[in-house]
Amino acid sequence: MKIEIRPEPYDPWDELAAHQSASDALAPGRYGACASFVGTMRDFNEGEEVRSMHLEHYPEMTQAQLEQLAEECIRRHGLLDVLVLHRVGEILPNDPIVLVAAWSAHRKEALGACREMMEMLKSRATFWKKEQLGRGERWVERNTPG
Secondary structure, eight states, X not given: OEEEEESSOOOHXXXXXXXXXXXXXXXXXXXXXXXXXXXXXXXXXXXXXXXXEEEEEOHHHHHHHHHHHHHHHHHHHTOSEEEEEEEOXXXXXXXXXXXXXXXXXXXXXXHHHHHHHHHHHHHHSOEEEEEEESSSEEEOOSOOOO
């Protein structure tokens, strides 16, 4: 399991490949499925143009929350491994914000766990978003529905 909160941009596909090749839990032949989700920043929200976003968090608490939700999904879905990367700091449109990946023996478990991890992350992990708009800025009060 690898859970990281990062202030710098990353390439989700490079990270996915690197984790898969480096993980002892993912030796060739041990898994039959990997499901992944990459969330990127949109240039709009609630009917307004968004030029950038600043994503804040409380490091120790947010890290622990992400680890707990990953461990829950590993147990519930019988996963072999999990990767969660989440950006913080200044984010621009089209930048990857979050990467969630789940490996298992079968696709049903991997797909279900990937979706569940994202929904839990959006509802339980503590992040605060401040959007820079065409005119002014605002704190985001709620997440977009799944």
